[in-house]
């Protein structure tokens with residue numbers, strides 16, 4: 001909801017309020033962002049304004065008649081260079097002789113129901129007149145016909161405010177944009193911790209929390225993609241804010257290219273947050289009559305800690321970012337061929353894998369890399385989107401029919417944006433590849449980017465890939481991208497600083513064509529794992545592959561970090577081999593499942609090679625998951641880590657059922673007593689609490705088996721056969737407990753195994769051992 005009282009703008013959502021007003025000089029002063037203010041008096045404005053009565057020291061005054069008005073010490077909704085605000089500016093635009101001094105003051109505003117649709121090529125959120133309202137404020141420069149329009153859309157039930165800026169040039173000359181952030185938020189004080197989500201390939205979005213210090217902290221990507229280095233998601237949290245308590249403010253960007261979040265603590269202890277396209281690899285020329293619209297930025301705030309803010313983002317992403325048929329649809333359990341056999345695939349082998357997946361309960365079979373002509377390793381054939389006749393002698397369409405006959409969906413992997421030099425496509429169109437003439441290009445995984453800003457390139461990709469999607473009745477596509485931007489050059493662009501943004505816009509255009517033409521397809525994004533996990537991609541893909549690292553313990557940090565901005569329904573999570581191919585870590589198959597089930601579950605290992613016990617385990621996992629899938633994918637997801645224990649809880653929308661992950665990274669030996677707290681329990685309710693039954697392989701006990709009768713006397717061969725093929729049921733533990741005990745006192749759990757004995761109640765945990773506790777309300 002948005003109210004305007006004279007020149008006070010009062011934005012409210014279910015639990016938050018955001019206030020700003022027009023100062024006596026015409027600037028927009030930010031007044032408040034935080035817990036919802038239930039009512040305002042007309043006199044409250046005096047209390048909310050920052051007070052400046054006297055000019056101090058060498059502070060430049062904006063105006064001789066107003067000597068204490070110093071832009072640098074005012075919380076502003078927008079900022080420029082050259083008028084006394086020396087913090088990082090939201091708008092930098094040059095006109096004549098490199099001048100960049102601009103001064104935007106209030107001109108007018110409009111209020112509309114719903115969320116406007118912009119036709120500037122950006123990916124964008126959507127809303128209806130029932131769930132959103134938009135305020136557009138037009139500011140003009142005091143001297144030049146340059147206009148800045150700030151958009152604020154409130155989404156009441158998600159507690160999100162969407163921000164966007166549009167800069168328009170009506171001068172006769174050119175205006176060169178050097179920076180235009182999507183959002184500026186100036187907070188009154190500097191008592192914040194900054195939380196960012198950083199990493200690299202196979203360790204994406206690891207949460208990092210540090211107190212803010214004076215000066216500027218930059219969180220950015222310069223690789224051309226949102227990147228696994230630094231996700232555009234940032235949190236500012238009060239130092240005492242935890243997962244469940246305290247004030248946090250968080251922002252994210254609907255953009256898939258180079259981004260930059262600058263967080264500056266000013267000499268006057270104010271904190272500025274800017275987010276938008278990265279200015280260091282960007283410039284954009286506006287001729288007279290032209291405008292430039294930024295990507296949209298998403299802002300939220302919660303008094304209920306980081307879980308409160310991520311609840312808002314999860315609701316928002318599902319309701320206003322994800323589109324189409326798969327929006328609230330449960331995602332199928334898939335089998336993916338990649339870590340089962342990499343490039344070594346053929347139709348018989350793949351059919352065996354699909355059949356085995358089907359027998360265990362999987363619903364979708366995905367052929368990953370290697371299905372197209374000439375692709376036997378990663379050195380060749382990207383760009384040649386024709387099925388390999390040697391791997392599919394009966395044809396890919398026939399193979400797809402066989403998968404459909406198993407009553408499974410059929411999916412393929414593609415990587416449309418890139419090309420190998422060793423390919424038919426490159427032979428025919430070397431100029432479609434991005435490279436600077438005369439300079440040997442940097443290469444990543446033997447591949448190069450195609451110039452998507454060329455219409456003929458997009459037309460070729462759309463036509464050749466559409467043909468496969470049609471003829472093979474494809475139900476699911478994994479859209480990968482395994483390179484980064486380097487040696488950018490295109491004949492079609494005159495200023496290369498425009499190119500990275502033009503590429504992203506061209507990519508969005510191509511994706512829009514595909515999703516319009518194939519609305520039934522479930523699209524999953526991927527970029528060397530999670531190198532492009534962002535809100536821009538989620539406007540086209542309902543889910544994204546979180547990381548190539550499928551190790552259960554690593555995934556607790558990777559999925560946990562991702563969950564601060566993105567709901568579990570958007571996260572592709574697979575059970576894979578042990579030892580894990582990325583970390584060589586050995587972890588129980590149930591832990592791999594217990595972590596992967598908090599998202600879009602899949603299996604990425606050779607199911608045909610597994611022993612009987614492992615197959616039974618997987619079949620049980622899948623049946624369990626099918627029962628609880630709506631909770632894991634679309635329930636409320638909360639993180640509650642205690643000491644070294646990793647604990648996540650998913651809560652059903654009717655709040656009657658919860659599932660909690662409890663993972664102990666290392667076995668401490670002779671463990672202390674463990675307690676299970678469920679902070680989301682309702683005080684007055686009564687719950688049944690019990691662990692999902694798991695299978696403990698006898699092999700886990702190693703040489704200890706030789707000491708247990710009757711195995712001790714049975715001889716080595718019998719011991720080996722028994723330990724490889726038999727399992728024990730996990731502990732029996734069941735409580736009927738009040739919500740207040742569950743929330744405040746915790747359940748004192750059964751003893752852990754520690755080498756000297758076991759009975760049916762002993763909780764047996766190896767390193768990276770875990771349980772899923774089910775909590776059902778009476």
Ligand code: GLA
Pocket residue numbers: 338368369378413480482526527528529545548
């Ligand atoms: C990338 C993806 C993997 C797999 C391979 C195939 O690395 O992240 O999941 O699809 O490509 O080449």
